[in-house]
Amino acid sequence: MAIMHLNVGCHPPLKIRRRKRSVSPSCLAEANMAAPLEVVISSDSGSQLWNCTVFDLHSGSSLLSYRGGNSAARSLAVLRGEFLLSAQLGKNFINVWEIQRKDQLQQKIVCPGVVTCLTASPDGAFLAAGVAEAVYLWEVCTGKLLAVLSRHYQDVTCLKFTDDSSHFVSAGKDNLALVWNVCSVVQMDLSHAPEPRHVLSRHSLPITDLHCGHMGAQARVATSSLDQTAKVWELSSGELLLSVLFDVEIMSVTFDPSEYFLFCGGRDGNIFQVSLCSQSLNREKSFQSDGEGNQVFKGHRSLVTCLSVSMDGTLLLSGSQDETARLWDVQSRQSVRCLAHKGPVTNAVIMAVSANMFLPDSRPAVPLPRFSRHLQAPEGPDAEGGGAWVRPALHTQEEEESYLQKADRLYSLMHAVSDKALCGDGENSALRVAELEEEVQTLKKVNKDLFEFSSQLLTKPT
Numbered sequence: 001m002a003i004m005h006l007n008v009g010c011h012p013p014l015k016i017r018r019r020k021r022s023v024s025p026s027c028l029a030e031a032n033m034a035a036p037l038e039v040v041i042s043s044d045s046g047s048q049l050w051n052c053t054v055f056d057l058h059s060g061s062s063l064l065s066y067r068g069g070n071s072a073a074r075s076l077a078v079l080r081g082e083f084l085l086s087a088q089l090g091k092n093f094i095n096v097w098e099i100q101r102k103d104q105l106q107q108k109i110v111c112p113g114v115v116t117c118l119t120a121s122p123d124g125a126f127l128a129a130g131v132a133e134a135v136y137l138w139e140v141c142t143g144k145l146l147a148v149l150s151r152h153y154q155d156v157t158c159l160k161f162t163d164d165s166s167h168f169v170s171a172g173k174d175n176l177a178l179v180w181n182v183c184s185v186v187q188m189d190l191s192h193a194p195e196p197r198h199v200l201s202r203h204s205l206p207i208t209d210l211h212c213g214h215m216g217a218q219a220r221v222a223t224s225s226l227d228q229t230a231k232v233w234e235l236s237s238g239e240l241l242l243s244v245l246f247d248v249e250i251m252s253v254t255f256d257p258s259e260y261f262l263f264c265g266g267r268d269g270n271i272f273q274v275s276l277c278s279q280s281l282n283r284e285k286s287f288q289s290d291g292e293g294n295q296v297f298k299g300h301r302s303l304v305t306c307l308s309v310s311m312d313g314t315l316l317l318s319g320s321q322d323e324t325a326r327l328w329d330v331q332s333r334q335s336v337r338c339l340a341h342k343g344p345v346t347n348a349v350i351m352a353v354s355a356n357m358f359l360p361d362s363r364p365a366v367p368l369p370r371f372s373r374h375l376q377a378p379e380g381p382d383a384e385g386g387g388a389w390v391r392p393a394l395h396t397q398e399e400e401e402s403y404l405q406k407a408d409r410l411y412s413l414m415h416a417v418s419d420k421a422l423c424g425d426g427e428n429s430a431l432r433v434a435e436l437e438e439e440v441q442t443l444k445k446v447n448k449d450l451f452e453f454s455s456q457l458l459t460k461p462t
Contacts (some may be wrong), residue, residue, distance in 0.1 A: 043071035046343015076347035080124035087115035130156030143369035164216030198238030224250035265304025271297035319345030
């Protein structure tokens with residue numbers, strides 16, 4: 001068999017000429033912009049050149065700027081990852097940009113009055129705005145105004161949807177926070193006005209901010225108020241879970257993603273971190289900085305207008321009237337970056353990068369329609385213009401049982417079973433009840449004697 005040897009060394013090395021490729025600036029931009037998974041979007045009330053700015057979360061470099069007017073506080077929203085919306089400061093319209101076209105306003109949504117707050121449902125189906133004391137709810141796909149909710153007595157200050165878009169919460173200067181079931185609101189029954197599922201009424205002064213946690217209809221809701229408290233509620237039952245009293249008015253509030261901590265921004269510029277995993281069982285307590293997770297972030301010189309936490313819970317973003325937005329390392333409580341603005345910061349949020357944000361040639365899958373300013377109800381099976389009104393099925397409107405209701409029901413069942421086992425039926429039940437009543441009277445007497453003895457001991461002169 002002939003064996004062939006390949007002598008690589010006997011041939012001169014080949015010279016490979018590298019052809020220079022021209023790379024367009026847009027390709028370079030796309031390559032550079034592909035890195036960030038989260039960005040900071042902020043706005044202020046003093047800038048003349050742009051409305052909103054997008055910053056890299058880790059480097060702090062400015063990536064995009066959206067031009068046209070100034071945004072009102074708590075009015076910045078991203079719709080379907082394709083549109084950026086913000087209410088014009090002190091005006092009766094909402095600015096809309098295609099999220100990749102930073103230099104051109106796509107349209108303006110005219111509203112019946114000055115917009116005080118704005119939010120979009122995470123599924124992109126609904127847009128809600130506060131106008132004076134009313135909440136306006138639009139259907140995004142048609143632009144029709146579905147409902148005008150006038151249950152607040154003073155201006156609405158903040159609006160938030162739950163992460164499953166099944167509910168939204170409105171809060172206002174009337175000290176009330178109202179929980180609305182979207183299914184009940186969009187049922188176009190003109191015979192009666194929609195009613196809130198729960199009325200959260202434990203604040204004594206105007207509510208300044210609210211935040212909805214995860215878990216949809218079983219989420220927890222945080223509210224802050226000028227009454228110097230921040231409160232945590234169970235959305236499904238409307239029960240107050242925790243109330244924390246501070247030394248200053250609380251202007252902003254948020255959870256971390258795992259809801260281990262509650263972050264509260266004060267009028268004095270301090271940010272308070274409240275541990276939600278404390279061993280204390282008290283529902284009402286005063287804030288005290290300690291080693292169990294209650295800490296204070298110091299750095300702002302004026303009131304904290306907005307708060308947001310990164311997806312991994314390691315970075316906290318805060319905006320302030322001192323014309324800065326700061327990024328904080330949550331574990332060390334150190335300010336790692338300061339983003340200067342031209343005026344008081346009105347909005348600052350950490351959000352996941354939209355797929356279209358850095359692709360200049362992309363376009364929204366569905367353009368936005370014209371939004372109606374007036375409530376329109378269908379007169380028959382077909383609305384005017386041949387549009388179809390989609391109403392959720394009736395079974396989706398049934399209220400889910402809350403955790404507290406489930407616990408009460410299980411406890412009552414267990415109590416009934418134990419009573420039957422201990423007491424039996426008929427005559428034994430009456431005998432057992434008599435024995436228990438006698439035991440209760442004995443315990444009351446012992447308790448009274450202990451109280452009198454303690455009082456004498458404490459008041460006895462030393």
